[in-house]
Amino acid sequence: MQLVVARIGRAHGIKGEVTVEVRTDEPELRLGPGAVLTTDPASVGPLTIESGRVHSGRLLLRFAGVLDRTGAEALRNTLLIADVDPDEMPEDEDEYYDHQLIDLDVVTVDGTEIGRITEISHLASQDLFIVERPDGSEVMIPFVEEIVTEIDLAEQRAVVDPPPGLIDDRAEIASSRDES
Structure with missing residues (x-):
């Protein structure tokens, strides 16, 4: 099953980072370094997360191959999609995907x-x-x-x-x- 886990916002700085609107309860699991995500539009991806950090309350991500602000700006409004096992359950019994x-x-x-x-x-x-x-x-x-x-x-x-x-x-x- 594929789930939208984030939407890419605007570029941040000049080294290829982007802001991300998180759409998952488990960003550390779905949006961690090394995660490979398909995209909508599909022509943009797949994208591999190289690094991530929180800055002023916003998640910033850098993707492999996106080296500058121009590359980051080209990703704006792209949806990030993760493959998730439909039978997977959160660890806490009172949580749901x-x-x-x-x-x-x-x-x-x-x-x-x-x-x-x-x-x-x-x-x-x-x-x-x-x-x-x-x-x-x-x-x-x-x-x-x-x-x-x-x-x-x-x-x-x-x-x-x-x-x-x-x-x-x-x-x-x-x-x-x-x-x-």
Whole structure:
């Protein structure tokens, strides 16, 4: 299975380094020196990571054969893709890879259908499930223990106990205001 693990940002300095928008929970595993990654667009890669470091909170990578700023700038917006064993599990039993969570059905603790996870957004403070509702709208649900009470990979579902207002429809909110 192939997973997008990062997107290359702008060049950094004059020696071929690039900033990277990390899209994996395990950058040290997927983006370490020696890792060979396929790319989108495919014509750019594969790319081999020569070195990496964190600078001002951003991951910087240098790729084999990319020796200067011009070469680094040519890589901007390229997606980096890693081959991952679909049966591989994170070491911590309470952790999941994005590909395990995508397409899970999301239901409340009382069984009410919310929708389906279409994306995981990794923010600095927390991760968010982007959930597509049956009507096509989207709702963002923080992936925190207090809200996401269960992940059942066998049943392909995530159970949530959202606080009031997190997933309520605007129509439901409006009608509850009218009743007040």
